[in-house]
Amino acid sequence: MTICELLAALNGATVAGGCDTCDAEQTFQKRGRITLATVHHDNDCPTLKRSQARR
Template sequence: MNEINRWAASLDGAKIPGGCEDCDAFQTLHVIDRGLTRINIHHDDWCPTYRRMRPASGLPDQPAAGGAR
């Protein structure tokens, strides 16, 4: 396992503050497979950046009840 894989594995599932200048977003890091990592950014429901991304993705403009994304 190389250094980057060890670093990513140590952060698997971590909640990392930041990721958006417009809201109090946080990021989660997930190791999918060795060498493949996904980072999700979790915006606040009211975030203007998040709202601008919704129509472009083909998803409804309003987040699901409870703020699920």
């Protein structure tokens, strides 16, 4: 399976993981030739809080 085939198979999927410090989930969405992976952190995730503090 190529990476393109793998990403096509993941389109619309929700997968556990994506963060070492919380029980995050990732969603995959294909938009044209690009596949977006979005990490959904827990509200109390320290990694998410650090990332938001930098903005």
